[in-house]
Amino acid sequence: MGTYIPHTDDEIEEMLAFLGLTGVEELFAVVPAALRLHQGLTLDDGVGEPDVLAHLGDLADANRARSDRLVCFAGGGAYDHEIPAVTAALAGRSEFVTSYTPYQPEVAQGVLQAVFEFQTLVARLTGLPIANASLYDGASALVEAVNLGVAASGRPTVWASAGIHPHWRQVVTTCAAGTGHRVRTVGLVDGVTAWPADDDGDEPPGVVAVAYPNHLGCLEDLTAVRELCDRTGAVMVVAFDPVASGLLRSPGSFGADVVVGEGQAFGTALGFGGPYLGLFACTGAHVRRLPGRLVGETVDVDGRRAYVTTLRAREQDIRREKATSNVCTNQTLMAVTAAVQLGWLGTSGLAELALRCARATRYTHDLVTAIDGVTPYSSAPFVREFAVRLPVEASVVVERLADEGFLAGIPLDGEYEDGERSLLVAVTERRTRAEIDAYAASLEKAVSR
Amino acid sequence: MSEPTVPTERPAAGGRATSAPLLGRDPEPTLFELSHPGRRAWSFRTSGVPEVPVDDLVPAAHRREEPAHLAEVSERDLVAHFTRLSARQFSVDLGAYPLGSCTMKYNPKVCDAVAALPGLAGVHPAAPASLTQGWLALLVQLEAVLCEITGMAAATLQPAAGAAGELTGLLLMRAYHEAQGSVRTKVVIPDSAHGTNPASVTLGGYEVVTVPSDARGCVDMAALREVLDGDVAGIMLTNPNTLGLFEEDIAEIAAAVHGVGGLLYYDGANLNAILGVVRPGDMGFDIVHMNLHKTFATPHGGGGPGAGPVAVSERLVPFLPGPRPVVVEDGPGGPRYGWHEPERSIGRMHSWHGNTLVLARALAYILVHGGDGLRRVAEVAVLNANWIRHRLSGTYDVPFDRPCMHETVLSARSLKQATGVRALDVAKRLLEEGFHAPTVYFPLIVDEALMVEPTETESPQTLLALAEAFERIAAEAASDPESLTGAPRHTPVRRVDEARAARSLIPTFDARGGS
Numbered sequence A: 001m002g003t004y005i006p007h008t009d010d011e012i013e014e015m016l017a018f019l020g021l022t023g024v025e026e027l028f029a030v031v032p033a034a035l036r037l038h039q040g041l042t043l044d045d046g047v048g049e050p051d052v053l054a055h056l057g058d059l060a061d062a063n064r065a066r067s068d069r070l071v072c073f074a075g076g077g078a079y080d081h082e083i084p085a086v087t088a089a090l091a092g093r094s095e096f097v098t099s100y101t102p103y104q105p106e107v108a109q110g111v112l113q114a115v116f117e118f119q120t121l122v123a124r125l126t127g128l129p130i131a132n133a134s135l136y137d138g139a140s141a142l143v144e145a146v147n148l149g150v151a152a153s154g155r156p157t158v159w160a161s162a163g164i165h166p167h168w169r170q171v172v173t174t175c176a177a178g179t180g181h182r183v184r185t186v187g188l189v190d191g192v193t194a195w196p197a198d199d200d201g202d203e204p205p206g207v208v209a210v211a212y213p214n215h216l217g218c219l220e221d222l223t224a225v226r227e228l229c230d231r232t233g234a235v236m237v238v239a240f241d242p243v244a245s246g247l248l249r250s251p252g253s254f255g256a257d258v259v260v261g262e263g264q265a266f267g268t269a270l271g272f273g274g275p276y277l278g279l280f281a282c283t284g285a286h287v288r289r290l291p292g293r294l295v296g297e298t299v300d301v302d303g304r305r306a307y308v309t310t311l312r313a314r315e316q317d318i319r320r321e322k323a324t325s326n327v328c329t330n331q332t333l334m335a336v337t338a339a340v341q342l343g344w345l346g347t348s349g350l351a352e353l354a355l356r357c358a359r360a361t362r363y364t365h366d367l368v369t370a371i372d373g374v375t376p377y378s379s380a381p382f383v384r385e386f387a388v389r390l391p392v393e394a395s396v397v398v399e400r401l402a403d404e405g406f407l408a409g410i411p412l413d414g415e416y417e418d419g420e421r422s423l424l425v426a427v428t429e430r431r432t433r434a435e436i437d438a439y440a441a442s443l444e445k446a447v448s449r
Numbered sequence B: 001m002s003e004p005t006v007p008t009e010r011p012a013a014g015g016r017a018t019s020a021p022l023l024g025r026d027p028e029p030t031l032f033e034l035s036h037p038g039r040r041a042w043s044f045r046t047s048g049v050p051e052v053p054v055d056d057l058v059p060a061a062h063r064r065e066e067p068a069h070l071a072e073v074s075e076r077d078l079v080a081h082f083t084r085l086s087a088r089q090f091s092v093d094l095g096a097y098p099l100g101s102c103t104m105k106y107n108p109k110v111c112d113a114v115a116a117l118p119g120l121a122g123v124h125p126a127a128p129a130s131l132t133q134g135w136l137a138l139l140v141q142l143e144a145v146l147c148e149i150t151g152m153a154a155a156t157l158q159p160a161a162g163a164a165g166e167l168t169g170l171l172l173m174r175a176y177h178e179a180q181g182s183v184r185t186k187v188v189i190p191d192s193a194h195g196t197n198p199a200s201v202t203l204g205g206y207e208v209v210t211v212p213s214d215a216r217g218c219v220d221m222a223a224l225r226e227v228l229d230g231d232v233a234g235i236m237l238t239n240p241n242t243l244g245l246f247e248e249d250i251a252e253i254a255a256a257v258h259g260v261g262g263l264l265y266y267d268g269a270n271l272n273a274i275l276g277v278v279r280p281g282d283m284g285f286d287i288v289h290m291n292l293h294k295t296f297a298t299p300h301g302g303g304g305p306g307a308g309p310v311a312v313s314e315r316l317v318p319f320l321p322g323p324r325p326v327v328v329e330d331g332p333g334g335p336r337y338g339w340h341e342p343e344r345s346i347g348r349m350h351s352w353h354g355n356t357l358v359l360a361r362a363l364a365y366i367l368v369h370g371g372d373g374l375r376r377v378a379e380v381a382v383l384n385a386n387w388i389r390h391r392l393s394g395t396y397d398v399p400f401d402r403p404c405m406h407e408t409v410l411s412a413r414s415l416k417q418a419t420g421v422r423a424l425d426v427a428k429r430l431l432e433e434g435f436h437a438p439t440v441y442f443p444l445i446v447d448e449a450l451m452v453e454p455t456e457t458e459s460p461q462t463l464l465a466l467a468e469a470f471e472r473i474a475a476e477a478a479s480d481p482e483s484l485t486g487a488p489r490h491t492p493v494r495r496v497d498e499a500r501a502a503r504s505l506i507p508t509f510d511a512r513g514g515s
Helices: A009-018 A024-028 A049-061 A085-091 A109-126 A138-153 A166-179 A222-232 A284-289 A316-322 A332-368 A394-403 A433-448 B075-086 B109-115 B133-150 B162-179 B196-203 B221-227 B250-259 B314-319 B356-392 B413-419 B423-431 B460-479 B481-485 B498-503
Strands: A157-161 A182-186 A207-212 A235-240 A258-262 A278-282 A295-299 A305-309 A385-389 A422-426 B154-156 B186-190 B207-211 B232-237 B263-268 B287-290 B310-312 B324-331 B334-340 B408-411 B449-452
Touching: A009 A024, A009 B356, A009 B460, A024 B356, A049 B109, A049 B133, A049 B356, A085 A332, A085 B075, A109 A278, A109 A295, A109 A305, A109 A332, A109 B075, A138 A157, A138 A166, A138 A207, A138 A235, A138 A258, A138 A278, A138 A284, A157 A166, A166 A182, A166 B162, A166 B196, A207 A222, A222 A235, A278 A284, A295 B498, A316 B196, A332 A385, A332 A422, A332 A433, A332 B075, A394 A422, A394 A433, B109 B356, B133 B154, B133 B287, B133 B310, B133 B324, B133 B334, B133 B356, B162 B196, B162 B232, B162 B263, B162 B287, B162 B310, B162 B314, B186 B196, B186 B221, B196 B207, B207 B221, B221 B250, B232 B250, B250 B263, B310 B314, B356 B408, B356 B449, B356 B460, B413 B460, B423 B449, B423 B460, B423 B481, B460 B481
Parallel strands: A157 A182, A157 A207, A207 A235, A235 A258, B186 B207, B186 B232, B232 B263, B263 B287
Antiparallel strands: A258 A278, A295 A305, A385 A422, B154 B310, B287 B310, B324 B334, B408 B449
């Protein structure tokens, strides 16, 4: 078996003797004998590292849907973007990978400054002045935004657009069992949210949450959402797509109070869904309610620029049951990764990335909707993702296209009208014209069978 | 030529980092200060996709008027910048990191190799079960070994960190009681608990009831009995607790809590101490969260990602978050895997399936060790902590002077009375000795706490060097207290002005203003 324990048997004997003990089991004398495991764990004995790599390599090979084998047209919050060698190399540096939360700023300036830069980049993308050091994923960022919004407005009713990723809304609903928030899902008409009239008898919302672009790829009218929030006094939460934001107006410019998002697209592997990166930004008015960590700039005793986690009095280890959030461990490494990737993209690269995605998406959309029986799900504008209705079950199409070398997309959730026969398609900058042409040809074959 | 000699003198301490080079004392410019208009690093695949004008792609009402200003740097400058930042960062790979409660053990590189396998890293999370059988098999295998290690019936792998696991556990507790038709309002936690516990209790919709610790550093049984009644949904316990002490009365505690219909929640922050020795399930716990980034050595990433799976006893299985990876058919051709929604599920706790690449690393770690190796991990972790406690017990106060588990809580209380030097000063001075500082001022119930968790991967030589550093610092406190209160002096920055950071908040480069 492999081991990472340096001690020799002799050293262990010496250490035990120093403690006046004769065997390691005596270290556990305080554990009541009746509770102890006398036969040991029923697990296989340890094996060598090569054996473990071989076993997990076999499992990896059993995954047909890997992006190096199936050309990826799936999105829905997880995208097959380029991860350049430079991002992998820098984000993989073990000083970033194997450090802990920066509790000792004197020896943690590397992570602290990288997170400070990340916060700056997220603030600029969202158009808001404050961004935190990350949350677990898009869903957890939305939960925290809802909690902040309810606390700020003092009203527990949440209007959540059905255009927000269904999984994210499901997590909000799960957590509402504890907080007592009332979540009302507001349905879509032609792919965009049909907000209820303000006087429809329901109590006014404390939070209004919408996605931009939404889960179907459609661009929502954020000006109308801002007006709705102004009329009702609700906190405006926007779940944005940080890549699409290279082309789109920032949610902050529409007046969003809180912006959340999934940052996986910036240098983090698809990885079957984690670890990803929850993005969270807000206006200055809400900074005392900000969930999670925040890095601020200050000086050291010699007056030199330094970084430190700040406004700590919000956090669970100090405020305990009155904390604004229970978050402790977050996704710092993914935040550092995103800072590297956004540094690599830069101002021109992000705009170019978003444009390339939009062009490839439009090209794919036009080819796909020219197929007999395949129709657009919505007439609303889209930029990096779109949904289509199919003449057959979408899950069947996904299986058929896997045999042709494609991950065709994601069958829409059953909650959407005609969801089982609808497919969500995302096209990133990694897709070539040849791949897209072959995909459309395979799709045509698959739906006409 | 002389015979090769075997060093018989004391070997050098592998965990001491005082040789780490530090070039100069200038601040590192930010990405934004390195930026120069027109410079770039990006390059994309040649796609051949028609170059439609942007006006035809995005309606004017939605279009960004000018690009989002990020930074404009060359790849060369980008690499230099982040490499220099990394040189301003302490890490496990650099030296010993005895940060109590955090289990900063060595992170095996083979686990990184596993997480980088294209067949794991390149899989889209929405791909159907038929195309992701390997991932599902991996998750099912991990769930099984975690259940064996904790003595529980089933587990969810969705929670992304310990605190997410806590909230999951509390929501399971709530769903369970509601299914029994029982309305309960309170959750009991000891005064030594991690801050995430009370914060999670509030988010779970419960009121926190705190019980004091007794003179032994364990839950005060009499005080516990006093607060237990039909309103108590459960108790959250860390065992060994945050003082590094095993709650010997655990069976009695379990009986008392179960006696009023409550559930026992196990905070797995300190699971490393008891691997293969005793299991939470056998102690009577109903819900257990694990911190895979602590116990199973997945790297902490400067503050995350972690993974906080939650294992439960049989009666709570129907409430687990869904969908769960399961074996749907076990035929002659091997098992077929799929997703299953538990009948009374509390719902989803993650955007997808959890921090899956972290989960894969943890499984690799567990398989390398096996049952025997995991027990060895606990033994040496406890041995190392006791060695440090015993060695330093004449130099620092040991508030609870009894054998500890994987960590020991010392105190600088007497040192402070005698010299004015505080736990914080000891911690800052230790940085200059080539070690990360211990956790200070936690648990809150110990005055001037210094919480030391060496972990099993630090050698006896490193422990000795660490102990000698602690001893030198105590001696220095008497002879030259200013050398401690002024420490550190040779780190990239010295003590930072935390009050100023909070008072004049600068959370982004753009908030910096003229300063």
